[in-house]
Amino acid sequence: MLEIKNLHVKLADEEKVILDGLTLSVPKGEVHAIMGPNGSGKSTLAYVLAGRPGYEVTDGDILWNGESVLEMAPDERAAAGIFLAFQYPMEIPGVAGLTFLRTAVNAVAKKRGTKELTTPEFMKLVKAKGAELNIDVEMLKRPVNVGFSGGEKKRSEILQMALLAPSLCVLDETDSGLDIDALKVVSDGVNALRSKDRAMLVITHYQRLLNHIVPDRVHVLAHGHIQKSGGKELALELEKSGYAEYKSKAA
Amino acid sequence: MSMTPATPTQLKTKAEAAYAEQFESALAGLPGAADARRAAFGRFTAQGLPHRRLEEWKYTDLRAAVKEALPPAPAAKAVVAANEVTAALGPLAVIDGPRLVFIDGHFSAEHSVASAIAGLSIATLANAAGASAPAGDVPATVALNHAFASDGAVVEVMAGAKPTGSLVIVFLSTAVRPATITTRNIIIVGADAAASVVEIHAQIGTASTHTNTSTKLQIGDRAVVDHAKVIIGASGAIHLANWDVSIGIDALYRPAQLTPSCGLARHDVNVTLNGRNGKLDFSGIALGRGSDHIDTTMVIHHVAPGCESRELFKTILDGNARAVFQGKVIVDKDAQKTDGKQMAKALMLSPNAEFDSKPELEIYADDVACGHGSTCAEIDPDLIFYCRSRGIPEAQARALLLESFVGDAIDMIDRPDIRRAFTEIAQAWLTHKSA
Numbered sequence: 001m002l003e004i005k006n007l008h009v010k011l012a013d014e015e016k017v018i019l020d021g022l023t024l025s026v027p028k029g030e031v032h033a034i035m036g037p038n039g040s041g042k043s044t045l046a047y048v049l050a051g052r053p054g055y056e057v058t059d060g061d062i063l064w065n066g067e068s069v070l071e072m073a074p075d076e077r078a079a080a081g082i083f084l085a086f087q088y089p090m091e092i093p094g095v096a097g098l099t100f101l102r103t104a105v106n107a108v109a110k111k112r113g114t115k116e117l118t119t120p121e122f123m124k125l126v127k128a129k130g131a132e133l134n135i136d137v138e139m140l141k142r143p144v145n146v147g148f149s150g151g152e153k154k155r156s157e158i159l160q161m162a163l164l165a166p167s168l169c170v171l172d173e174t175d176s177g178l179d180i181d182a183l184k185v186v187s188d189g190v191n192a193l194r195s196k197d198r199a200m201l202v203i204t205h206y207q208r209l210l211n212h213i214v215p216d217r218v219h220v221l222a223h224g225h226i227q228k229s230g231g232k233e234l235a236l237e238l239e240k241s242g243y244a245e246y247k248s249k250a251a
Numbered sequence: 252m253s254m255t256p257a258t259p260t261q262l263k264t265k266a267e268a269a270y271a272e273q274f275e276s277a278l279a280g281l282p283g284a285a286d287a288r289r290a291a292f293g294r295f296t297a298q299g300l301p302h303r304r305l306e307e308w309k310y311t312d313l314r315a316a317v318k319e320a321l322p323p324a325p326a327a328k329a330v331v332a333a334n335e336v337t338a339a340l341g342p343l344a345v346i347d348g349p350r351l352v353f354i355d356g357h358f359s360a361e362h363s364v365a366s367a368i369a370g371l372s373i374a375t376l377a378n379a380a381g382a383s384a385p386a387g388d389v390p391a392t393v394a395l396n397h398a399f400a401s402d403g404a405v406v407e408v409m410a411g412a413k414p415t416g417s418l419v420i421v422f423l424s425t426a427v428r429p430a431t432i433t434t435r436n437i438i439i440v441g442a443d444a445a446a447s448v449v450e451i452h453a454q455i456g457t458a459s460t461h462t463n464t465s466t467k468l469q470i471g472d473r474a475v476v477d478h479a480k481v482i483i484g485a486s487g488a489i490h491l492a493n494w495d496v497s498i499g500i501d502a503l504y505r506p507a508q509l510t511p512s513c514g515l516a517r518h519d520v521n522v523t524l525n526g527r528n529g530k531l532d533f534s535g536i537a538l539g540r541g542s543d544h545i546d547t548t549m550v551i552h553h554v555a556p557g558c559e560s561r562e563l564f565k566t567i568l569d570g571n572a573r574a575v576f577q578g579k580v581i582v583d584k585d586a587q588k589t590d591g592k593q594m595a596k597a598l599m600l601s602p603n604a605e606f607d608s609k610p611e612l613e614i615y616a617d618d619v620a621c622g623h624g625s626t627c628a629e630i631d632p633d634l635i636f637y638c639r640s641r642g643i644p645e646a647q648a649r650a651l652l653l654e655s656f657v658g659d660a661i662d663m664i665d666r667p668d669i670r671r672a673f674t675e676i677a678q679a680w681l682t683h684k685s686a
């Protein structure tokens with residue numbers, strides 16, 4: 001279970017406060033959606049969960065399976081099962097996707113105390129996961145994300161997620177920049193990974209994605225904390241009324 | 252009485268004066284015509300050691316760096332075991348092909364493996380006819396090389412010959428007392444031939460050495476030449492190298508240099524594209540830490556039309572290290588349709604490192620496509636985070652990103668065995684860093 005308690009986050013080298021008392025729990029086996037206007041701090045929450053430098057937690061805590069992750073390095077969090085699918089996946093020129101993924105899978109295996117994979121074993125796993133998710137693994141021969149279309153980048157994130165077998169998936173605006181076909185592949189991929197042992201946090205600005213990945217609960221984030229929580233129908237409400245209600249609160 | 256300023260006398264540095272003495276006593280023992288050597292030394296004396304007021308030596312003040320003229324290395328007294336040579340070569344030991352080994356600047360038949368190979372004529376400077384110091388103006392460091400060269404490879408690849416493997420030329424220093432090692436190679440590749448040459452400078456001795464090495468390479472029409480150069484295991488030394496290469500019609504020249512930490516190194520690479528549609532593909536890697544100083548100064552001269560030149564130069568610097576890349580491209584009036592591109596990229600691991608990049612274009616033809624670029628940056632922290640978020644520990648993430656940075660320069664190398672050796676040497680340098 002993911003428990004975020006009274007989380008306060010500011011930028012490390014500026015006074016700007018982004019989250020001021022965010023509380024949220026996601027039990028294993030559930031998919032929760034976070035919706036909110038642009039600039040409300042959704043990506044910040046995702047980054048803080050993954051341990052990105054540049055943010056400072058001034059108060060509160062994040063517990064994963066009962067343990068605080070705040071003191072853990074990003075790679076330790078990955079080994080503990082936390083995976084962030086980036087809103088803007090990064091390009092790494094000169095590093096082939098397969099090399100990158102094999103390094104990652106084996107680094108995680110080492111930390112989790114499971115067996116590291118040989119090249120043939122790894123290739124077999126990649127092909128199997130690709131087939132399962134309907135993702136062409138040819139793209140992994142190219143340098144990581146370099147020259148990829150928006151859709152390819154998101155597919156590559158989902159494939160990485162499947163290979164690293166996380167227990168907490170955080171998906172930041174996985175729908176942004178996708179056409180309807182790509183959206184379907186990506187959301188089918190996410191749905192295939194839904195399981196009773198896995199918690200998922202799906203961050204999105206639009207309700208559209210939630211037609212494909214139907215959440216157990218929806219939370220509205222604005223002004224640094226959760227303003228409202230509800231069932232999946234809350235997303236439909238937001239679709240009709242927009243975020244005006246939450247924006248005006250700032251005034 | 253008016254004050255007439257004294258005529259400035261050419262003041263010699265202590266090192267320059269010492270070279271003169273050393274030359275006189277060494278001359279009798281050096282091969283080739285003594286007159287030609289005297290003339291070469293005269294050309295050195297006229298110029299002296301190059302200093303920073305000379306444009307080409309702006310970033311590398313050799314006069315200041317050579318505080319002392321180290322005496323010419325004597326022929327090795329101690330026996331060098333075969334496994335010592337292998338160990339000194341590290342990952343390069345497995346490169347396949349005939350091998351010429353020079354120990355402290357003198358040919359070692361014992362360690363060389365060069366049985367008669369069809370299409371390949373191998374001799375050494377010390378006993379080759381016509382290997383006397385050439386006449387004609389040369390820069391000071393080359394003049395010094397011509398004056399003092401004790402030995403070197405003299406190789407001819409016959410027209411049409413395509414010997415398998417690479418010709419590996421090893422210069423090994425075993426000096427236990429500070430010494431200068433001066434060697435000169437002459438390589439002629441005939442028309443339609445294909446050859447690979449690997450030049451290795453390695454060290455098993457403990458003393459700091461000065462190396463002055465020159466290679467003259469002539470590439471015939473339609474020939475293909477791969478030319479790798481590596482300095483391995485050297486420290487606290489001065490390495491001066493001069494390549495003088497001419498490329499014939501439709502010929503292809505692919506030089507690759509790898510210079511990991513070796514004190515002060517200066518590579519002068521002069522390439523002349525003399526024949527129509529000749530092609531140059533240069534890749535260079537400089538890895539510096541501590542107070543390493545690695546200067547690569549190229550002059551690419553397009554004489555003939557329709558030629559293509561490419562230079563990719565990658566640098567990683569840590570500590571107080573400094574690297575210099577000067578790339579001058581000259582396009583003659585007749586060298587129409589020249590296509591010349593140059594790229595120099597540096598990654599800085601420390602705020603005290605310095606990278607000086609100076610591209611220069613001198614174009615006299617009107618129908619040419621020439622360009623150059625240069626970047627200097629730190630490792631992108633966002634990329635490190637991206638790797639770490641996938642479970643890759645920080646040190647490994649840095650190593651992965653650094654490897655990928657030099658990877659595209661290594662990928663330009665055609666021969667897999669050389670590519671693998673370069674990768675391993677670069678990795679060894681990098682892991683020392685990130686460990």
Ligand SMILES: Nc1ncnc2c1ncn2[C@@H]1O[C@H](COP(=O)(O)OP(=O)(O)O)[C@@H](O)[C@H]1O
Pocket residue numbers: 011018036037038039040041042043044045054
């Ligand atoms: N690294 C950063 N540097 C400067 N401003 C930032 C940084 N990260 C977030 N912000 C600011 O914090 C606010 C929240 O951003 P973000 O978390 O990206 O929101 P969302 O994902 O909901 O659009 C915005 O005002 C944004 O400009």
Ligand SMILES: [Mg+2]
Pocket residue numbers: 042043044087173
């Ligand atoms: Mg965002």
